[in-house]
Every structure is written in C-alpha cells, then in structure tokens.
Amino acid sequence: MIYHITTLKQWQTALEEGVYAPETFATDGFVHCSTDKQVLDVATRLYSHEKEILLLMIDEKLTAPEIVYENLEGGKEKYPHIYGKLNLEAVVNSAFMHKDQHGKFIFPTFTSNSVRTW
Secondary structure, eight states: OEEEEEOHHHHHHHHHHTEEOOTTHHHHSSEEOBOTTTHHHHHHHHHTTOSOEEEEEEOGGGOOSEEEEEOTTSOSSOEEEEESOEEGGGEEEEEEEOBOTTSOBOOOOOOSOOGGGO
16 A cells, blocks of 8 residues: 545545546645655655644555556655556545654554545
C-alpha cells in the first residue's frame, strides 16, 4: 500500500469527477505519494498548518497509471509518484489524520468504512 495526503474538499471533487488529481497535478504531472513510513514526515513538513487532513490508502496493484519510486529533489529516500490521474478503485480506504496534544499528526487507524461512501 501507498498513501496520499489530501483534503476532504479535494476528495469530494474526485468523487464527483470519477478520478482524483490534486491541485498540483497540472504543474507536477503526477500524484505525490508516500509509504507508511514516510507519511508522518510528509504531513509534518507540508501540512503542519492544517488541523485535519485526509489520508488515502492506495493499493498499488489496482492503480491504473504507472507508479515510479524516485526522489526528484536529490535526496536519498525514494517516494512513490503516480504518473496519471488516480482511478478511484485504487483507493481502498481513507481516514482523517488528527494531531496529538503536542500538535503532531498521528498515523490513523483505518477501519472498514471508506470515505468514498460520503
């Protein structure tokens, strides 16, 4: 599984359109993703100003576009990038990421309920 951080508003737009593409897709050409070990670092670096974010769980085997593990910023750690708009069937679950009492995001517990049903 790989993961993508988004907002509820962006996810609701995807549900209406039938495909997911974040706001940065037009300029980047891919969907930024993370492994489970990378999620908290990405959330802290890029979303610390947000109170709540949505984490999509993506099954790589169900993803129609190509996934490439790479680091485009010159670092050592490779991140999964989805080179195309994400087909919704690949999103097998989702959960909100909340912050603890110290203001740090907590990796969520995924349940059998999916945000796709909203």
